[in-house]
Amino acid sequence: MSTTMNQAANSLNIFEQIGANDHEQVVFCNDPVSGLKSIIAIHNTTCGPALGGTRFWNYANDAEALRDVLRLSRGMTYKAAISGLNLGGGKAVIIGNSYTDKSEALWRRYGKFVNGLAGRYITAEDVGTAKEDMEYIAMETKHVTGVPEYMGGSGDPSPVTAFTTYLGMKASAKKVFGNDSLAGKVVAVQGAGHVAQYLIGHLVKDGAIVHVCDINSDKVASVVKEHGVKVVDADAIYDLKMDIYSPCAMGATVNDATLKRLSCSIIAGCANNQLEDEKIHGQQVKEMGIVYAPDFLINAGGLINVATEREGYNRERAMGKAEQVYKRTLDIFAKADAENITNQAAAILIAEQRIQQLAKLKSSL
Ligand code: NAD
Secondary structure, X not given: OOHHHHHHHHXXXXXXXXXXXXXXXXXXXEEOOOXXXXXXXXXXXXXXXXXXXXXXXXXXXXXXXXXXXXXXXXXXXXXXXHOOOOOEEEEEEEEOXXXXXXXXXXXXXXXXXXXXXXXXXXXXXXXXXXXXXXXXXXXOOOOEOOOOHHHOOOOOOHHHHHHXXXXXXXXXXXXXXXXXXXXXXXXXXXXXXHHHHHHHHHHHHHOOEEEEEOOOHHHHHHHHHHHOOEEOOOOOHHXXXXXXXXXXOOOOOEOHHHHOOOOOOEEOOOOOOOEOOHHHHHHHHHHOOOEEOOHHHHOOHHHHHHHHHOOOOXXXXXXXXXXXXXXXXXXXXXXXHHHOOOHHHHHHHHXXXXXXXXXXXXXXX
16 A cells, blocks of 8 residues: 555544444445445434434535534434434435436435345435435335325425424523514524425514525525515625524534624524534533524424334324424523533433433343
8 A cells, every 4th residue: 555545544534533422333335326425324223223314415525424424413313312212313425416416226226225224224304305315215225214295204304393493493582582482583594495494484474584595596586485584695694683593504504703703692493513513612602692502402303203204104293292392492491501501511411311211221121
């Protein structure tokens, strides 16, 4: 091996990255014929099989894709645990352009890889994937959720994710303003995708003043047409005078640079991994007096919905479980205050407690 190759191999540190958060298994899937390049990460299966969506994204490089899937799958472990679901945490990414690179062959090949994991990983939608894609995956494996209603599935999980995000935002408003009405509050929604469009519907109905941005102008136009909301430039969103910043696109938007620009009372959105560094930026947000609603707590609606699909889908049962997010958010705020820790830390503590309890229960059975 040449020196350059040795250096490249050494700089990957794959096991160091996987080990840093105790991931159980990471699978690299490659199919040159369909162009599939995917990474499936199983973080923790103590509470049950790892369920998490498949993200289709044009990553700048493989290292960025690996980092994303490791962060996302860890978040899924906490999301399932805090939501009281008997599921573990996993996630998958497909490296490519979701507008041009999808094909039946790619999805079916991916479905075969998921099937090879024999139920340890169950997939669903995420950014860049839709229920129609799940239909192809379902041709190759039963370990897929969020499949269309006409196939007996629960369809798009986004409306339920939007509902729990909205409840988390209302709980945050109760904490900050003394009541949970969002009427007259300025909410800046970053992203006008699947979840955001439903979330904006709730906010407008409540009388909130919504500003929206997206890097895709068609998505913005569609939301403006439906809800008559205001538009803010994607780069200017952090400078807007707002009450609530609602990240509903990609992760890590709460970071050193944006915290210098953000002036809001609440951060509550559906995007996964909003805090670039959960300890540093969680603490910084707390010190700035901003109430941060932990993302994995309030965006759990979609997971709750697809989890219900596994028991034979029932919308009422899913919505009943989703409604619990409002009280759970207030409980987390109370715990964080009582222990003088960040809201993120309080949520992780509760999730880890449940995982430890279930581990003990399993070993005693
Ligand atoms: P989506 O792909 O439908 O929407 C995301 C939108 O964000 C796209 O329209 C994209 O153009 C836009 N975007 C990307 N970068 C942007 C930027 N810098 N500024 C503004 N807009 C930008 O995805 P979605 O399903 O609505 O999910 C949104 C977020 O919520 C993701 O982080 C996802 O992981 C998370 N989430 C989704 C669900 C669900 O049920 N769909 C559940 C839990 C969490």
